[in-house]
Amino acid sequence: MTLIDNLVSQQWRGTYTLFKKEILRFWRVAFQTVASPVLTALLYLLIFSHVLEGHVQVYKNVPYTAFLIPGLIMMSLLQNAFANSSSSLIQSKVMGNIIFILLTPLTYLQFYIAFLAASIVRGLLVGLAIYLVAIWFVDLPIAHPLWIFAFALLGSALLGTFGIIAGIWADKFDQMAAFQNFVIMPLTFLSGVFYSIHSLPPFWQTVSKFNPFFYMIDGFRYGFFGKGDISPWISISVVVAFLFGLAWLALKMLKSGYKLRG
Amino acid sequence: MLENNTAPAIKIEQVHKRFASLHALNGIDLTINQGEFFALLGPNGAGKSTLINILAGLLKPSQGKASIMGHDVVNDYQAARMALGVVPQELVFDPFFNVREMLRFQAGYFGRGRDNDAWVDEVIESLGLTDKAYTNMRKLSGGMKRRALIAQALAHKPPVIVLDEPTAGVDVELRQMLWGFIKRLNRDGHTIILTTHYLEEAETLCERVAMMKQGEIVALDTTANLLNKLAGKNLRIKLGNAMLPTTLLPLLKSGENGVFTLALTELNQVEFVLGELRKAKAHIEDMQLFEADLEDVFMSLVGSK
Numbered sequence: 001m002t003l004i005d006n007l008v009s010q011q012w013r014g015t016y017t018l019f020k021k022e023i024l025r026f027w028r029v030a031f032q033t034v035a036s037p038v039l040t041a042l043l044y045l046l047i048f049s050h051v052l053e054g055h056v057q058v059y060k061n062v063p064y065t066a067f068l069i070p071g072l073i074m075m076s077l078l079q080n081a082f083a084n085s086s087s088s089l090i091q092s093k094v095m096g097n098i099i100f101i102l103l104t105p106l107t108y109l110q111f112y113i114a115f116l117a118a119s120i121v122r123g124l125l126v127g128l129a130i131y132l133v134a135i136w137f138v139d140l141p142i143a144h145p146l147w148i149f150a151f152a153l154l155g156s157a158l159l160g161t162f163g164i165i166a167g168i169w170a171d172k173f174d175q176m177a178a179f180q181n182f183v184i185m186p187l188t189f190l191s192g193v194f195y196s197i198h199s200l201p202p203f204w205q206t207v208s209k210f211n212p213f214f215y216m217i218d219g220f221r222y223g224f225f226g227k228g229d230i231s232p233w234i235s236i237s238v239v240v241a242f243l244f245g246l247a248w249l250a251l252k253m254l255k256s257g258y259k260l261r262g
Numbered sequence: 263m264l265e266n267n268t269a270p271a272i273k274i275e276q277v278h279k280r281f282a283s284l285h286a287l288n289g290i291d292l293t294i295n296q297g298e299f300f301a302l303l304g305p306n307g308a309g310k311s312t313l314i315n316i317l318a319g320l321l322k323p324s325q326g327k328a329s330i331m332g333h334d335v336v337n338d339y340q341a342a343r344m345a346l347g348v349v350p351q352e353l354v355f356d357p358f359f360n361v362r363e364m365l366r367f368q369a370g371y372f373g374r375g376r377d378n379d380a381w382v383d384e385v386i387e388s389l390g391l392t393d394k395a396y397t398n399m400r401k402l403s404g405g406m407k408r409r410a411l412i413a414q415a416l417a418h419k420p421p422v423i424v425l426d427e428p429t430a431g432v433d434v435e436l437r438q439m440l441w442g443f444i445k446r447l448n449r450d451g452h453t454i455i456l457t458t459h460y461l462e463e464a465e466t467l468c469e470r471v472a473m474m475k476q477g478e479i480v481a482l483d484t485t486a487n488l489l490n491k492l493a494g495k496n497l498r499i500k501l502g503n504a505m506l507p508t509t510l511l512p513l514l515k516s517g518e519n520g521v522f523t524l525a526l527t528e529l530n531q532v533e534f535v536l537g538e539l540r541k542a543k544a545h546i547e548d549m550q551l552f553e554a555d556l557e558d559v560f561m562s563l564v565g566s567k
Binding site: 011013014016017018020021024025028029092095096097099100101102103104105106107257261262 | 281315318319320321322339340341343344346348350352354355356357358359363364367368370371372373374375414
């Protein structure tokens with residue numbers, strides 16, 4: 001990163017420094033922040049593929065294990081993008097070291113960009129690691145790489161932004177854990193990671209369509225198989241709309257200094 | 263001077279801060295010139311930290327204006343914060359990084375790059391952190407963490423430095439070393455604003471003093487003037503065989519085991535004291551006349567006495 005340090009202009013050095021600090025923060029504990037989610041995803045893959053392979057076929061000519069992998073990649077990517085910004089902010093707030101950032105001339109937009117970019121990097125890194133390990137075991141086609149990249153990028157941006165909101169809002173670790181366990185986890189598990197929503201009763205299919213995680217996972221999966229429960233254009237529209245909505249809220253919170261400045 | 267700018271280092275005009283029903287700052291007016299070594303004193307809850315937090319942009323004033331080197335802390339906050347280094351009161355640190363990394367990050371947030379490394383090294387050396395430069399922050403002792411905190415505030419070489427209780431819980435040796443370094447910064451042109459509970463530090467170091475009480479400035483003058491105008495002199499007498507005459511009780515500041523300290527506002531009160539003691543046939547074993555200190559001024563203005 002030394003070369004990049006020298007290339008970054010003074011105007012962007014503040015943002016870049018905060019981004020670099022956030023990257024190093026999770027990289028220093030990579031066993032916990034990268035290796036651990038990869039292992040968890042592989043355990044899901046091992047167990048579900050062992051139990052359901054041959055019993056469930058969601059798309060024609062697509063084995064269940066192959067169907068499962070994009071869902072697991074996206075699930076881990078989203079959870080880790082959320083965890084990066086939210087845990088960094090809550091830790092800094094509880095330990096008081098957020099003051100080191102608040103005392104600087106960084107604007108609220110620079111603050112947002114740096115935290116968001118670091119969340120995206122962690123999300124993509126975890127997703128890529130799971131993909132690279134998974135393709136050793138399963139033959140996974142790539143039908144539309146641009147869709148894959150677009151959903152991975154937008155999904156991690158959306159959850160990174162959601163993490164910033166949660167990190168600013170929460171005052172203690174307990175509140176953050178509640179956010180993770182009662183919002184993020186159910187939305188992820190009920191989004192079609194392990195199944196197609198077409199296998200659900202009509203009522204639950206309708207409910208699933210109110211879950212933004214469904215669109216991120218379905219669109220991401222479309223990139224691999226060229227098939228999905230819904231058109232990727234609808235999915236990307238929903239994801240972009242949610243991203244704009246949450247980004248607006250996060251920026252509003254940061255601009256007003258909500259829970260950060262009195 | 264560090265910056266080609268003739269504006270006051272700090273200018274505060276009619277600043278109020280309200281927290282619900284609490285009026286924490288009540289119309290503060292204060293100007294601190296560039297190059298000053300200034301003390302902000304007051305008991306806990308007087309509003310010192312609130313005022314510092316407004317300057318640092320951590321709090322917004324409910325009313326009034328504040329500027330640093332001519333830059334408004336709200337409307338021109340980026341330039342204002344570039345000019346300011348704040349050493350917070352709490353011993354906070356980031357447990358993920360070592361001292362040198364933290365200092366470089368801190369300088370980086372202010373747009374400073376590799377060209378600033380020489381200054382970072384100078385700060386590390388001057389604060390006696392060279393041996394600990396690559397030690398993780400969480401492994402440092404309390405005193406070392408305090409040094410690192412001061413170093414962080416200086417990392418971007420700000421012309422105005424605010425130290426909020428920098429020597430709280432710090433041993434004598436470190437305190438001496440810190441003040442040596444801060445005095446050097448002041449000589450180099452940095453403006454220093456200090457809050458402390460160690461009044462002898464303020465008396466020794468600072469040219470001007472503001473004393474706060476319940477959100478207001480109750481005294482603002484040079485340290486010498488405050489001592490001359492308000493402190494007067496103390497007369498300590500040791501009596502061998504008598505109690506202090508009741509006529510002297512209004513002057514009594516403290517008394518224990520036959521040693522009494524009397525606060526005099528004027529030197530000619532010594533004659534009155536001696537006359538009263540003669541009348542009471544008191545035997546004076548020892549007598550000392552000495553200047554009152556800032557603590558006396560502080561107690562007379564903001565203390566509970």
